[in-house]
Amino acid sequence: MTQQPTTPQHLPPDAHAGAKGATSPWVAGGTVFAGVVLLVDGLLNILKGISAIASDDIYAHINNYVYRFNLTGWGWVLVIIGLIAVITGLGLLTDALWARVLGVFMAALSLVANFLWLPHLPLWAIISIALDTWVIWALTAHRSPRSAAL
Template identity: 45%
Template sequence: MTAMPSETRRGPGEPGSGEGLSDASLLAGAVMMLSGPLSILMGASGIAGDNLFAASQYAYRFDLTAWGWIHLVVGLALVVAGMGVVTDKNWGRGAGAAAAGISLITQFMFVPYYPVWAIPVMTLDLLIIFALTKIHVGTNGDR
């Protein structure tokens, strides 16, 4: 009788493979660790009722405190997911892609309030999503 291995074999660059992170995943984790605190600061500014943000009639118009809480929660999710990616946790890549996707949507809805901020952050979110969902192909064509 043959002994069964206790662990499933993992490919290079996959979470938990022990071979470290891919460059794209490490970049995505680092960008999330930058974008998250910036969203948290923006959320704190909105909660404090800062007069930095202004928008006229707009379909997604929330009161500024609500936007502040939304950005605060999304920022915390980005930081936690970024830590998961950087520490090569199994859940990190999925949580990071989901958090970046939610951030992308909220930033899109926030464009009329502060476009100079929202558009670059949307670009960072797209970079994060691309880096975390990129399919790693081995040298022999196996996934």
């Protein structure tokens, strides 16, 4: 009679290495990181938006850029995107399924917005684009047992 290997009862089923469909620690940690990134990026977008609304002279004016826009109007867009991103980040930290779906959408929207913002703050836009790419990966790669059943 062969004895079946037993797994410790105190660990969740997806925490066992080698288990079929086990979630990688990188992916699980990436989801928490995605929530924090959306929360912080949302707060920073709110601050960037407020500064663009308060004074158009803070950011560089680009004359021959294809996607040229009014900085005051763009400031309001950043404030709204920032508020939604903050709410989504808080939802991700509570592991809400709606926040995972909205988080992918918000990261994609932020990625496009940062591409459009590229000539005004190039270094920060490139960093934000890289972080948004990580958020999209983390939120689409992780499937918790609860969300897999839905």
